Amino acid sequence: MSFKNILLFFLAFSLILETTIFSFPLVVILSLCLFILFPSIGVLISIFVVGLLLDSVKAGILGVTPLFLFLYFLILTVYQKVFNFKDSLTILLFIFLPTVVYAHISTYSINIFSYLLFFVLLFLLIRYFKKVFSQS
Amino acid sequence: MQRNLVITLIVFVGFSCVILLNNAAAPYSFLSSITQAIFSIPKEYLYRAKTVVISGKKVDVEKLIAENNRLALKVVEFDRLRQDNIALQSQFETPEPSSNSLMPARIVGFLGEFASPATFIIDKGAKDGLKKDMAVISGKNLVGKIDNVSRNFSQVMLVLHPQFTTLAKSSDSQATGVVRGEGSFILLDTVAITDNLNKDAIITTKGDISQESVGIPQDLIIGKIVSLNKVSSAPFQTAKVESFLSFPRLEIVFVMTSNF
Numbered sequence: 001m002s003f004k005n006i007l008l009f010f011l012a013f014s015l016i017l018e019t020t021i022f023s024f025p026l027v028v029i030l031s032l033c034l035f036i037l038f039p040s041i042g043v044l045i046s047i048f049v050v051g052l053l054l055d056s057v058k059a060g061i062l063g064v065t066p067l068f069l070f071l072y073f074l075i076l077t078v079y080q081k082v083f084n085f086k087d088s089l090t091i092l093l094f095i096f097l098p099t100v101v102y103a104h105i106s107t108y109s110i111n112i113f114s115y116l117l118f119f120v121l122l123f124l125l126i127r128y129f130k131k132v133f134s135q136s
Numbered sequence: 137m138q139r140n141l142v143i144t145l146i147v148f149v150g151f152s153c154v155i156l157l158n159n160a161a162a163p164y165s166f167l168s169s170i171t172q173a174i175f176s177i178p179k180e181y182l183y184r185a186k187t188v189v190i191s192g193k194k195v196d197v198e199k200l201i202a203e204n205n206r207l208a209l210k211v212v213e214f215d216r217l218r219q220d221n222i223a224l225q226s227q228f229e230t231p232e233p234s235s236n237s238l239m240p241a242r243i244v245g246f247l248g249e250f251a252s253p254a255t256f257i258i259d260k261g262a263k264d265g266l267k268k269d270m271a272v273i274s275g276k277n278l279v280g281k282i283d284n285v286s287r288n289f290s291q292v293m294l295v296l297h298p299q300f301t302t303l304a305k306s307s308d309s310q311a312t313g314v315v316r317g318e319g320s321f322i323l324l325d326t327v328a329i330t331d332n333l334n335k336d337a338i339i340t341t342k343g344d345i346s347q348e349s350v351g352i353p354q355d356l357i358i359g360k361i362v363s364l365n366k367v368s369s370a371p372f373q374t375a376k377v378e379s380f381l382s383f384p385r386l387e388i389v390f391v392m393t394s395n396f
Contacts, residue, residue: 016175016178016179016182017182019179019245019246019247019257020179020182020183020186020244020245020246021182021183021185021186021245023246023247023248023249023250023253039141041144044144044145044148048148048151048152051152052155053171056167056168056171056172056286057171057172057175057179057245057257057289058245058247058257058289058291059172059257059261059284059285059286059289059290059291060284060291061156061159061284062155062156062159062164062168062286063152063153063154063155063156063157063159064156066148066151066152066155067149067152067153067156070145070148070149070152071149073145074142074145074146074149077138077141077142077145078142080138106247107247107248107254107255107297108247108248109248109249109250111249
């Protein structure tokens with residue numbers, strides 16, 4: 001199983017988790033990770049569908065999540081040359097900022113300490129998986 | 137390559153805008169209802185498992201909360217009867233919500249902090265006749281009001297939600313003000329400085345009903361005052377209010393659909 005497929009699996013799983021027992025924008029975080037690491041049409045379609053499903057299962061306004069994500073992806077792509085997306089810390093920063101904005105808009109938990117803890121874990125995970133998959 | 141990606145992203149932004157602008161259109165509503173029907177069972181079980189885990193830790197606290205709720209209800213009843221007698225208007229006494237105006241709904245998810253959620257997601261929606269701004273209660277306690285309504289699910293904006301506001305009064309002194317959610321607690325605001333507010337007084341709703349008979353009826357319990365903020369030079373005083381409900385442990389709530 002590739003790193004991309006692992007992230008896609010977690011993306012699908014987080015759909016049910018984040019609106020039921022864990023009020024944290026997991027779908028947004030994983031979508032951003034997927035886009036930055038593997039920007040392909042297949043990934044974009046998956047993100048679009050999961051975004052719509054998320055809006056539906058949390059009884060929100062349909063289309064808000066995909067619109068937020070794809071507008072941000074567009075900004076990232078246009079300014080891609082300015083930023084270095086090979087560096088894990090830069091990736092993390094570009095995931096952290098929209099996540100906090102989205103959490104604020106969608107009344108998720110905005111406990112900054114839990115976000116910092118989560119992003120430290122995410123940073124370690126990305127580095128670990130990159131190492132594992134580059135070796136294999 | 138990058139140009140293709142930009143074009144693809146613009147197409148997806150366009151799709152998202154179309155869906156957003158035609159939210160209530162029949163095809164989207166239909167697809168949304170199918171999704172919600174599929175997800176409703178796993179969400180229900182997962183949420184129940186979460187509340188069981190929380191409840192299991194604090195059985196004694198739960199008993200005390202139930203007892204507290206019962207006593208608060210008696211205090212409110214007592215105050216209301218006293219006020220009615222003083223005014224000699226017992227014939228206008230507010231009726232209890234009849235059981236046929238209450239629709240039970242199971243909580244299937246939440247948004248906000250784990251200990252103090254801001255929004256509940258319930259398994260009832262437009263197909264069950266739910267409308268925006270309907271009151272949601274548990275016992276005689278106000279839980280919140282309906283915010284977003286989709287076909288099978290709805291969002292309940294809790295009294296803790298920063299955008300929640302309703303008219304309220306103190307059950308003992310009848311001092312009126314506006315109740316606002318502050319995330320982890322409830323604030324009773326804009327109470328005239330000349331009004332008498334007491335610590336431990338029960339705060340109830342004053343009634344906030346629209347012309348379509350949708351809204352929050354009067355005499356629902358919001359909570360009790362735990363601290364006061366009164367500065368004699370200020371025109372208004374505020375009070376911190378604590379709900380009798382333990383929101384993370386609620387599993388079933390009731391939506392007041394009509395009949396006030």
